[in-house]
Amino acid sequence: MSEAAIIDGKAFAEGLRGRVATFASQFEAKAGRKAGLAVVLVGEDPASQVYVRNKGKQTVACGMNSFEHKLDADTSEADLLALVEKLNADPAVDGILVQLPLPAHMNEQKVIATINPDKDVDGFHVVNVGRLATGLPGFVPCTPLGCVMLLKDRLGSLSGLDAVVIGRSNIVGKPMAQLLTAESCTVTIAHSRTKDLPEVVRRADIVVAAVGRPEMVKGDWIKPGATVIDVGINRVPAAEEGKTKLVGDVDFASVSQVAGAITPVPGGVGPMTIAVLLRNTLVAAHRNAGIALDENAI
Numbered sequence: 001m002s003e004a005a006i007i008d009g010k011a012f013a014e015g016l017r018g019r020v021a022t023f024a025s026q027f028e029a030k031a032g033r034k035a036g037l038a039v040v041l042v043g044e045d046p047a048s049q050v051y052v053r054n055k056g057k058q059t060v061a062c063g064m065n066s067f068e069h070k071l072d073a074d075t076s077e078a079d080l081l082a083l084v085e086k087l088n089a090d091p092a093v094d095g096i097l098v099q100l101p102l103p104a105h106m107n108e109q110k111v112i113a114t115i116n117p118d119k120d121v122d123g124f125h126v127v128n129v130g131r132l133a134t135g136l137p138g139f140v141p142c143t144p145l146g147c148v149m150l151l152k153d154r155l156g157s158l159s160g161l162d163a164v165v166i167g168r169s170n171i172v173g174k175p176m177a178q179l180l181t182a183e184s185c186t187v188t189i190a191h192s193r194t195k196d197l198p199e200v201v202r203r204a205d206i207v208v209a210a211v212g213r214p215e216m217v218k219g220d221w222i223k224p225g226a227t228v229i230d231v232g233i234n235r236v237p238a239a240e241e242g243k244t245k246l247v248g249d250v251d252f253a254s255v256s257q258v259a260g261a262i263t264p265v266p267g268g269v270g271p272m273t274i275a276v277l278l279r280n281t282l283v284a285a286h287r288n289a290g291i292a293l294d295e296n297a298i
């Protein structure tokens with residue numbers, strides 16, 4: 001069996017950031033200000049600190065303003081909500097992202113619901129969830145939107161293809177299924193209670209795995225030639241004592257023998273998430289400033 005083509009998310013994300021930078025400088029010339037993204041981090045979670053630092057760096061590299069707000073872990077929910085309200089009212093802020101997870105004493109849903117939906121570049125606000133479900137313009141969560149961009153780049157039209165999404169979370173699985181439905185795929189959502197998952201996955205021309213279980217999807221689950229998108233990021237022990245490595249939800253070694261194309265981990269879906277966040281921020285800036293933008297061009 002021949003080896004699957006590798007879908008290079010790192011290269012695609014670099015191209016996307018390049019397009020964002022071009023449009024961001026045109027926005028600055030037209031609006032007389034830079035587009036701006038505010039990122040709020042509560043507490044000291046090491047992984048979240050790395051994400052926030054990378055988001056800030058990449059925002060600035062694309063010619064947009066990054067406003068970072070770091071709050072102590074014991075900040076009250078009321079103080080966080082007050083900050084979100086302040087950012088909602090700030091005309092220099094086009095996008096607001098509150099890094100999840102929040103400390104246990106805060107209600108994540110309440111915090112997300114306080115973000116102005118037109119600045120909710122993560123697409124988590126129920127208004128944006130509803131807009132996606134009804135086909136209205138809004139903001140779509142970054143990771144699934146990045147997956148669709150990779151799929152369309154690889155396959156062109158997705159119309160009529162059978163797609164199986166494994167996972168039904170609000171941030172990946174469900175919006176992924178909505179986006180594939182909008183692309184006219186025939187979509188199945190599989191999850192922890194699905195009966196005979198391998199048999200369900202074998203029907204798919206497109207498989208999206210967003211489960212959080214290391215190397216769960218095996219080569220003999222895959223229809224020959226299918227396109228496989230691996231969203232999973234799992235840290236597991238490496239062969240060398242004391243070391244760890246990242247693997248996806250897909251068993252790359254066996255699946256790449258059967259699939260037509262596959263995203264690697266790392267270097268597949270992962271780099272897309274921040275690039276799409278920057279894209280969403282630029283789109284928000286144009287909408288908020290009333291400046292026209294061909295959103296499909298980026």
Ligand code: NAD
Pocket residue numbers: 143166167168169170171172173190191192193194197210211212213231232233234269270273
């Ligand atoms: P989640 O835990 O919220 O959801 C997991 C889903 O998998 C659930 O809907 C559950 O029903 C399903 N599931 C669990 N066990 C299953 C099984 N045995 N068979 C079938 N389905 C099963 O996770 P999430 O937030 O959607 O994230 C999924 C994975 O994607 C994680 O590895 C996460 O780290 C990764 N992720 C990556 C990015 C990125 O930027 N690339 C972004 C978000 C999440």
